């Protein structure tokens with residue numbers, strides 16, 4: 001009983017600190033297979049909390065093992081001794097998980113692809129920019145490892161993730177169904193495919209710009225097929241209702 005009381009008091013005082021401190025002391029570290037229990041536990045908490053389950057596709061334990069075996073990494077963020085966020089990076093080589101295939105990359109480019117796979121932040125620790133900070137750290141690591149392309153899939157109804165990826169320099173290159181049991185475009189979940197040249201420093205200048213709603217799937221496809229890319233969130237009403245600027249150079 002005393003133990004439970006102490007645990008509750010500790011949890012309460014920690015939560016008080018989290019909610020009242022603007023800049024918390026987080027530390028990042030690489031997570032190996034021995035940390036997979038913590039990873040799966042945090043993933044379960046986050047998945048339970050997600051309102052629209054279409055927007056987040058959690059990995060299985062086997063998928064995480066495969067990613068680590070293939071040379072990818074899982075970057076964890078700790079607050080004191082608690083894992084509060086992680087980012088999974090996949091380096092799939094020429095395998096099926098390579099999203100460069102969806103964008104018709106050459107074999108040479110496919111070899112330089114890294115995938116920004118799932119990221120989760122514990123609901124109590126949102127708003128500290130952890131998705132963005134882990135992205136920037138993983139990007140540095142991937143550049144050192146010689147990767148050139150960053151690719152990611154994000155639900156068109158996941159404003160927070162689309163916004164963080166675009167802020168880091170990603171652009172929307174495609175919208176299609178992914179992760180289906182039959183074939184991507186038949187079943188599966190609707191996803192943007194975003195791309196970034198990890199070496200790119202300056203922003204781009206677009207000649208023609210249009211504004212499209214995230215829900216206007218066919219219109220977005222039409223512009224994407226005509227050389228436009230989504231590069232900015234112009235405004236948002238809700239997390240599943242926002243406007244994106246698409247530009248063509």
Ligand SMILES: CC(C)(COP(=O)(O)OP(=O)(O)OC[C@H]1O[C@@H](n2cnc3c(N)ncnc32)[C@H](O)[C@@H]1OP(=O)(O)O)[C@@H](O)C(=O)NCCC(=O)NCCS
Pocket residue numbers: 046050055056057117118119120121122125126127128129130131132154158160161164
């Ligand atoms: C997407 C996600 C990782 C972003 O977390 P984060 O890095 O803490 O987000 P940010 O720091 O950019 O948050 C910016 C603002 O958006 C809010 N926000 C972020 N995610 C939110 C969510 N899912 N629901 C409501 N508000 C959210 C933050 O509270 C913050 O608000 P504030 O500016 O008023 O403080 C997190 O929402 C999450 O784990 N979602 C579930 C899993 C998921 O969708 N992962 C991405 C696809 S793999």
